[in-house]
Amino acid sequence: MKLRDALDDFKRHESHEKLFPGERRTTTGRFSGYTPAAGAGRLVHVGRDGSPRDFGSPLTGRHGLDVARLGVRRDGALRWFDECETSSQCYRGETTLVVTEHRLPDGETVTQYDLTLGQAHVTHVEREGRDDSAAGELVAFLGFAPDGRDTGVSQLHHADAVELYHDAEHDYAASATGFETARGCVPADFERLLDDEPVERPLAEADGRREESSLSGDLFCELPFEDGATTLVTLLTDASETDRAAALDLLDAVLAEYADPDALARAAAERAPEVPDDLPDGDVVAADLRALGLLSAPTGLRIAGPEFDPYYAHSGGYGYTWFRDDAEISRFLLRADRRFDLGLDDWHARSAESYCETQLADGTWPHRVWPRNRTLAPGWANSHLSVGGDTDYSEYQADQTASVVAFLADALPELDADLADRTAGTLADALDGLDRTLEPDGLPVACQNAWEDATGRFVHTAATFLEAYAAVAAAGADLPESAADLPDRAAEQADRVYEALDDLWVPERGIYGYRLVAETDDDGDGSLDRLEPGDIDTRCDSGSLALASAHVAYARVGEVDDRRLDRLVSHVSTVVDELHRDPPESSVRGLARYEGDDWRARSQDGEKIWTVSTAWGAFACANLATLLDDRGDRRAEEFAATARDLLGLVLPDGALCPNGALLPEQVFDDGTPDSATPLGWPHALRTTTLSLLDQHDAPVEEPAAVPEE
The missing domain is CATH 1.50.10.10 (Glycosyltransferase)
Structure with missing residues (x-):
């Protein structure tokens, strides 16, 4: 959470009886992340609304996703998951695979699978009973904070991925079905930050601030559904350890291997703690x-x-x-x-x-x-x-x-x-x-x-x-x-x-x-x-x-x-x-x-x-x-x-x-x-x-x- 988001939360909850304004809460939702048997990795919180956010900087030194929103666009209408009902959220068995079910206003169920694999995090989304012609797109707003910064960040748009960086930390986003849209978003300016009303993110591109969309950690992207499914992967790297070519190759490998729920379930089971089968409780x-x-x-x-x-x-x-x-x-x-x-x-x-x-x-x-x-x-x-x-x-x-x-x-x-x-x-x-x-x-x-x-x-x-x-x-x-x-x-x-x-x-x-x-x-x-x-x-x-x-x-x-x-x-x-x-x-x-x-x-x-x-x-x-x-x-x-x-x-x-x-x-x-x-x-x-x-x-x-x- 950076200052813009802390101020925004303060505006929303200043007078709340039980929520403390300016915090980045984890009291609901689930975490996916590192287990000692699997090696070092991220700590990612998946909110009840399906939004993934990184909390692992004390563990890894990498900051990653600071804020996120996911939703579905169909027939021109965008439905953010945080505006829909979450019908259920649970872990798959004893693993860290998080399964979230969203119910859209028309009654359709969208199932989201989240698993953290080392420095990569996979979000796989499936829609029930939709053919390709009506599938629409998964919409994602991703606010990255490489090196803990929300200013001085820049973007590189590659053929199949987007790279966001400040200094040592370079973060990436890619999709199994590609991006129909992938653009930077301008951050809120001082005037909007000081306004009494909270800021709704993502912000539309502002007149006269075009270059700021490339100097931002905020990314808006649309991922087409294919056969009713799509997969988003984010990756956090240190440029001194992983160069750009290696990072892009790693993204491709993760997308190729883990772009379906069964593969995610198998990977999660391999990383789960081993407890004797006959152990009470x-x-x-x-x-x-x-x-x-x-x-x-x-x-x-x-x-x-x-x-x-x-x-x-x-x-x-x-x-x-x-x-x-x-x-x-x-x-x-x-x-x-x-x-x-x-x-x-x-x-x-x-x-x-x-x-x-x-x-x-x-x-x-x-x-x-x-x-x-x-x-x-x-x-x-x-x-x-x-x-x-x-x-x-x-x-x-x-x-x-x-x-x-x-x-x-x-x-x-x-x-x-x-x-x-x-x-x-x-x-x-x-x-x-x-x-x-x-x-x-x-x-x-x-x-x-x-x-x-x-x-x-x-x-x-x-x-x-x-x-x-x-x-x-x-x-x-x-x-x-x-x-x-x-x-x-x-x-x-x-x-x-x-x-x-x-x-x-x-x-x-x-x-x-x-x-x-x-x-x-x-x-x-x-x-x-x-x-x-x-x-x-x-x-x-x-x-x-x-x-x-x-x-x-x-x-x-x-x-x-x-x-x-x-x-x-x-x-x-x-x-x-x-x-x-x-x-x-x-x-x-x-x-x-x-x-x-x-x-x-x-x-x-x-x-x-x-x-x-x-x-x-x-x-x-x-x-x-x-x-x-x-x-x-x-x-x-x-x-x-x-x-x-x-x-x-x-x-x-x-x-x-x-x-x-x-x-x-x-x-x-x-x-x-x-x-x-x-x-x-x-x-x-x-x-x-x-x-x-x-x-x-x-x-x-x-x-x-x-x-x-």
Whole structure:
């Protein structure tokens, strides 16, 4: 989305109760794109109206289609699909082939097939029951932004294709049936941009601006139907890697091989994640692997979600790799792979390699990086990178480092010898980083929280430290001799954090508090004015549910005493109950992020429901059920039942998965999805919770009878 389109969307939605003006939303529609088994490629969103748009620049560095409209012209009448009914849209099985059915005003059905193949994207369209004489044309308006530019772009019109370029990135469009029309479109001028009315695109060629139609990324083209079908292919290239002749040859090859639905279905099936046929809920696991694959770069790093707010008007951006989200996803996939045998060894190795590569000299990790090349990305929590003077951890998120440590320690048995040795060295340096940010009282320093909206000494951060130290302490047999001292060192620190958590206990609520308020607290929430530095903020926070998995990890290397177990039971039960939202006259329910959360509430009173918080609740209850079950505690089944209930809300037929395929970050009380879609974190939580419940439900095998002599 470039400025012209952002301003246009602002005009359309400035006063909307639930849509934030100036965003490029993905809460409806489907994505087609990269899967780790298929190599690097684009991330293309296919809207409910069939419009394809690129969202993969953080993954590939190529920007491609910024805006698009498709429609059909027959007998001189043009019907844009965004003005028609979309009767259905779905994935073909477990693949990324998107099938969209449009119903034209006369009742005719037009079926559209979209599949991304590396740097190419294929859109195949078929009309039912039309002979050639009445077939008409597919009409496409395509707005390209090579190198992220919507100015300084030029077009080259070849015999069978159109090329659009600025500098390094050269984008192409071609058709299996050729173009009856292919012309550039002038962009809106300042006068039209400043007009109160939105701009309808494509614009007609303006008098006196003819040359601008060739200096534009906007292309209007008409593709004739042959035997009721036609195919449009777009291709993104880097001129330093693919010259013009090679790009045109590649276009021809794609058109020759993939210009029919059967060929697209076969190609999609070859790239789909492989899930065991007999796996319970295998369709859910496959959907999660598909979503996480879509968000992945060849490095193994993932964006948190598609970048829907490119001007950061209402958020801090989503098209980056956070080490918190990414490492948690990696660890969830590792656990699920061990239970379900998903064959994700390459995924784990790529993640470990990237974490080793991106570690800073002080043993920690930065706020955000670009997934395509692992370099530092813009962020606001990088104070520990500053050179000179004392380190200010108030703009650092210590839980990110802890999350990476926990994954790397857990993953050691899955890595080859060379990578395991490198990982052990990374862990040694990472423990230095954790120790440096652990205060003498056993709790982490005052820093930013997981939600990135407050500063303090958070129970969630402490939980991630406990899990990280416990994971390293449990990794003794998998560490090389050069790192033999790490487990004992980590076990000692885990004990310190375990004991220090008592300082956050709030007996009157039966929970562990959100945080100890720091002297640097500046969240501006007037309701907290009564708190002094060092006081406990007693609000419930879904991030604190991380305590459950942290104690499961600690139980492998230390003792979770009865008092702590009872407190965990009280904490998880209370947090789930207090954050549970069941809006009246609504089909949705689930967990809010934390008490008093007003982010992106728009016109809504009260907190919104978050899918990651709801899935986290399910995961925490499943972990607590495991901990209780290991002790023969009858409360285990109660928590397993709560886990199943919460998990059901984020399953494909659940209330918080509105399109049945992709999980949004948030929903309004009336069920309207909002923010990044899909968000990787809840998708990974969904699959790992399935694996935990599968383990909980598995029958206990009786020990084999000892034969009598």
